[in-house]
Amino acid sequence: MPDASSGVTMLSGGRMTKGVIRVDDSVLRPVTESSGFVAALLKTFEQQAFDGAPKYLGQADGMDILSFLPGEVPARFQVWEDGQVAAAGALLRAMHDATRGSKLAGRSPVVCHHDVGPNNAVFVDGLPTAWIDFDTAAPGSPLEDLGYAAWTWCIASKCTVPVERQAEQVKILTDAYGLQGPERGAVVDAILERQARNARFWAELMASSETASAEPEVLAARIEWSRAEFAFTAANRLVFEDALA
Incomplete structure (x- = not known):
């Protein structure tokens, strides 16, 4: 639930990665074995001007820091247009x-x-x-x-x-x-x-x-x-x- 006083929002919906939170315009995810590869991949996207993914912003306190992408993420599968x-x-x-x-x-x-x-x-x-x-x-x-x-x-x-x-x-x-x-x-x-x-x-x-x-x-x-x-x-x-x- 959002915490208006701290600007922190717990993000739910992921089936594999728990403990993902939003802090203002950043998303913090627990560091995993794949963190290094993901960081390099997101940097590659940025270098290639592909803007259809978050930007990698760094790492702190055991968390990967990514840019927050505004929009909606569907909660479930459905029939699409x-x-x-x-x-x-x-x-x-x-x-x-x-x-x-x-x-x-x-x-x-x-x-x-x-x-x-x-x-x-x-x-x-x-x-x-x-x-x-x-x-x-x-x-x-x-x-x-x-x-x-x-x-x-x-x-x-x-x-x-x-x-x-x-x-x-x-x-x-x-x-x-x-x-x-x-x-x-x-x-x-x-x-x-x-x-x-x-x-x-x-x-x-x-x-x-x-x-x-x-x-x-x-x-x-x-x-x-x-x-x-x-x-x-x-x-x-x-x-x-x-x-x-």
Whole structure:
């Protein structure tokens, strides 16, 4: 809750990093093993004039200090408009382009965020304009992020939106990203891989009860959801592939 006397606001909503607070125009996050890489990544973004991420401001008292990005972060997944999906695809491409050929990317094409869902996007005037929470960022293939984004922005097994419409939005996101050539044929495989990886991730956390970030029943629900999403996408892969062709 906000503390008007101190200018401090506790920020909630993150499933992995706890203890994040806002102090005036800065965000303070506990230092982690990934802090050094994230700091270098955010500095790279600034050098490349990519403004769709916070700026790294330093470190003090065991906390990383980042700039605060004004806007709204969705509390949950929902059905998005075509313009919002297209903006997410373009924002993802701009982020990747800012790391191509960088030392951080190493021998990989880009640095991936690895969690580019709507819950890690800052919206301004209804459109996603920035990414936050780079704790899982690492060198990788653009398809890793694109597959996850296509899933979390466009696909939902329990949604009343017809699968053909979901597939159309996957195409909109992929087109906005600018993916061309044979890689378009691998987008559905990338979606399935990220859904399967998500189930494994939560299962591994569940197996480590002493370090788990949530109660067993919560983790079990996330595993079940990831598997249901995988089954839905696999059952309808031809619909998605036809839309991308």
